[in-house]
Amino acid sequence: MDLNAVQMFVSVVQAGSLSAAAERLGVPLPTLSRRIRELERQLNVQLLERSVRGTRLTDAGARLYEHAGRGIEALVEAEQAVISDQARLKGRLRLSLPPGFEPWWELLSAFQQRYPDIRTHVYTTERRVDLVEDGIDVALRVGPIVHESMVARHVLSYRHVLVASPGLIDRLGMPESVEALHRFPCAVWALGANAPGEWRLGEQTVAPRSVLATNEYTHLRSRALAGEVVTELPPFLAASAIRAGRLLVLLPGEPMPEQQISLLYPSHRHPSAIVRAYLGFCQEQVSMLVDASTIASG
Known part of the structure; x- marks a missing residue:
């Protein structure tokens, strides 16, 4: 097997197309294409499916790449380590x-x-x-x-957390149950315009009284901080506001799905x-x- 051709094949897979690999390797595209065809004839299998959108691996190509890619990567890394142990990633x-x-x-x-x-x-x-x-x-x-x-x-x-501002809770009271959420204005995360806005809280599923649906959590957080709605947030988007007392966690005994x-x-x-x-x-x-x-x- 021609190891140089195998290395070219690995470069094509990593680059995503013959033209991108030719540019990366600094070799003419016709030369690279010819070497890949010669490798396929030598192995008597098709390694790549070519189209105007690039190249895709065949099953045989995927098997070759799985083994050859690791070996070539190891050789490249060994060469880089020998040249300089302090080489910076670029x-x-x-x-x-x-x-x-x-x-x-x-x-x-x-x-x-x-x-x-x-x-x-x-x-x-x-x-x-x-x-x-x-x-x-x-x-x-x-x-x-x-x-x-x-x-x-x-x-x-x-797990996401259900939150509201202290001002909203002062006006409407702290909800003591999932059913109590129906008296609150709520904002839900939804990917599509027709997607249902539902919350899974513990063992219950509730469709809150939604005044806003959006697929942007920072928008939900902004409306909650303004005291306008109850909403759900990823915990890492709510943590600083909770620490500062600007948001309160609601119904902590009814956790949302993991x-x-x-x-x-x-x-x-x-x-x-x-x-x-x-x-x-x-x-x-x-x-x-x-x-x-x-x-x-x-």
Whole structure:
């Protein structure tokens, strides 16, 4: 097997297309395409499916990449370690985050302070992006993960909290039961215009008297702080206001469902040194979110 051709094949998978790999490797596109075809003839299998949108791995290509990618990555890392043990990570990190995920903004700032030569591009969307098609290295996802072609690294479990301002509670009283919420103006998180605004509180599901539905938690927090509504918030968005006495936790004995935060990256793409550094940093810093969750729910 031609190891140079295998390395070119790995570069094509990591870059997402033949043209991007040719530019990264500094070789003419026709040369790269020819070497990949020769490798396929040598192995008597098709490794890549080519289209105007780029390239996709066949099953045989995925098996080859799974083994070859790890070996080449290990060789590259060994070479870099020999050249300089103090070499600084350089390059680009492309991330996807949900809107309004403020704690992660602080985490990314700390990450770039530790790795100042890594340029970070953040794509914020509620849409479930295709990491390969959209060129994303790592996506942060809230909720269950069902995508079989992705590796999901669990980061944190938490529960939303129901909150209101002291002023609203002074006017309407503290709700003593889930049923009592019907006398309060409420604001709910909803992804679509026709999505039902419901809360699961303990063993009960309630459809509150909703005066606002939005898919932006910072908007919900603003309206709660203004004393206008009862709403649900992720604990790390409510923690500072709860500590300052600007928000109160309602019905703490009726917990909302557990949520999961995970970091996703493509299973067929061996994570680069930059991606591994980011994943490791997130695991280190997650205590910040855990502390916020404890404060908000405790």
